Amino acid sequence: MSFGFVYERLGSPISEEFSARFSRMIELISSVVAPKIQTDDSEDLLSSITVFFQDMRDYDMPQLEAEVAFLHLLQNQEESIFDQIEDALLSDSTHIKRDALRALSRLFQLTFDGNSSIPCKAISILEQYIAWCSTSSITSAFSIIPLVLKNYPNLFSGALERRTLNRLTRTLRDTSHDNSASNLNFDESLAIRHRSSGVAMRLWNFYSLQKRSVPPIVESWRHQALSPDEFSEVRNQWVNGEINVFP
Structure with missing residues (x-):
């Protein structure tokens, strides 16, 4: 039975419940199944994997994260997958764009x-997206x-480093408590501020461990985050040294 058949029986668009379960299945395939399958496994198995991904593409289902996890089996498919990631990042669909980011x-x-x-x-795609994506x-x-x-600490340099620091400058301004010109609602602003501050914390540790000069914007985030007037969700990251890598 093909994935497409199952999808058609469920209807389109699929329910939110199925979408959530499917997302967890993709995560399981990516993190548990993919690493256990090797290039010397049966051709029938590898063929089934290829058909599975094609079915998902045909029905516009998010498959990029799982497909990336199978790169060691999908010979000479790197360019095709990267093209799909770049196209997905330009999509108006939130779940398609999110699949591309999860793939990265x-x-x-x-x-x-x-x-x-x-x-x-992958670094090239990420740094370009950081440069032009919306604040939200x-x-x-x-x-x-x-x-x-x-x-890949050696790859955090050049354009990626520069554009990350530039976006931290923008998010510090856009999520400022007294920025009345911001078009972000409270929840959006807090989520962005929380994530940006967490990245700044990681960068502060990164530069400090390498005995490099900490960029001014990272120091500014540290100063703001440790202020008693800062939201506890933001401040606690610096106090506890914790940040979730991906929600």
């Missing part, structure tokens, strides 16, 4: 051969930065 997040949790160009290509969309992109700092 998954990429930075994988280990690649030292000669692989995949991490650098920055939280998911910022969630990926801690993974880069942890697993």
